[in-house]
C-alpha cells in the first residue's frame with residue numbers, strides 16, 4: 060500500500076478505537092425481550108456488496124483467514140480487506156476439528172510458534188468480547204512403549220528450554236488426573252508414562268470462528284460467504300486480483316488461507332505445493348456427567364479424546380490412509396476407534412456414538428505448515444495445516460497480517476517458508492503430531 064505514515068497512524072487509531080468499542084452489545088432487557096419473543100435478532104454477519112477492488116483479498120473464511128483479517132484491522136489499521144469463502148464461515152476444518160489446543164511440539168520453531176497461539180487464545184475472549192470457552196484442562200500424551208517414552212522425554216526437554224510447562228509423568232500421576240484410564244500392567248497396551256502439558260486444553264471452535272468474524276466485520280472487513288474464487292490473476296509474476304462466481308476483484312495482495320483445497324487454489328496462481336490431502340474423521344458420543352478432566356492422546360493407539368462442556372466425548376484418530384477430497388464418515392473408522400478407545404477406557408463400553416464427520420487435511424512432508432511468500436509477488440500462503448491448523452489460528456493470523464501490512468516475513472514463521480522443501484531445511488514435527496499418521 061502507498062499510504063503516508065500519517066494516514067496509516069490515523070487509520071490505526073480509528074480502528075483501535077472502534078475495536079475497543081466492539082460489536083453491538085445488548086442490554087439485559089434486549090436479551091429477555093428478544094429471547095422471549097424469539098425474533099428481532101439482528102444478523103450476526105452482514106452480506107456486503109462485493110467491491111471491485113480491495114487492498115487485500117483473503118481466500119478462506121476459516122479461523123486462519125478470519126484471524127488474518129481481524130489482526131490486519133486491529134493491529135495494522137488495514138480494513139479495506141475481503142475474506143472470500145466458497146461456503147460459509149468456519150465450514151471447513153475450522154468447524155470440523157476436535158478443538159484441541161497445545162504447544163508441546165518437538166522442534167524449537169514449532170514450540171515457539173504454537174506457544175504464541177496459546178497465549179493469544181488465553182486472551183481471546185477479552186480481545187473479541189466473545190465467550191470462546193477456553194478450557195486449559197491439561198493435555199496428556201500417553202507412551203505405551205520405550206521408544207514413545209523416549210520421544211516424550213525429548214519433547215519435554217525441548218518444551219522446557221522454551222519455557223513451556225511440560226513434563227513426563229508416571230502411571231500413578233496419570234491415574235490421579237484421569238481415574239477412568241486403565242493404567243494397570245495387565246492392560247493390552249500398558250501405559251508406561253505420559254507427556255503432561257498443563258496449559259493444553261480445548262476451545263470452542265465455532266465461537267472462535269464467529270468471534271473473529273464478528274470483530275473483523277465490525278472494523279470494516281468484508282466477509283463474503285458463498286463466493287468462490289475461480290481464477291487468480293497474475294501479470295509479470297505479480298498477483299493483480301481474482302475472479303469469483305460473483306464478479307472480479309482487483310487486489311495487490313491475495314492470501315491463500317484455505318485448508319483441504321490449498322493446492323487447487325494455488326494451481327490457479329501457477330504455484331505448486333508439496334501437499335497430499337487426506338480426510339480426517341472424528342466422532343462424538345451422547346453426553347454424560349463430567350468425568351474426563353484432561354485431553355488424552357495415545358499416539359500408538361491412534362486416538363485422542365476430550366469431554367465437551369455439554370458432556371459429550373469427542374474422539375479423533377489418524378487421517379484416513381488414502382488421499383481423497385471426500386468428507387464421508389466410514390464404518391471402518393468407527394470400529395477401529397471404538398476398539399482402541401476401549402483398550403484405554405473399558406468402562407465407557409456402553410456409551411453410544413451420536414454422530415461422526417470428516418474434514419480435509421493438507422499434509423506436508425515434514426508435518427509443519429507452509430507460510431509466507433511465493434514466486435508470485437503478492438500471492439501469500441498460509442496452508443499445509445495437516446491435523447494441527449486450528450490450534451495455530453491466532454498466531455498464523457497475527458503473523459500473516461504483519462506480512463501483508465509490512466511486506467516483511469515475521470521471524471516466528473520464517474522457517475515455515477515454501478522454499479525449505481527445495482533447499483532441504485525441513486522442520487520435522489511428525490514426532491509431535493497428535494497421533495501417528
Ligand code: PYC
Nearest residue numbers: 157159446447492493
Ligand atoms: O495436533 O493436537 C493435535 C491434534 C488433535 C487433533 C488433531 N490434531
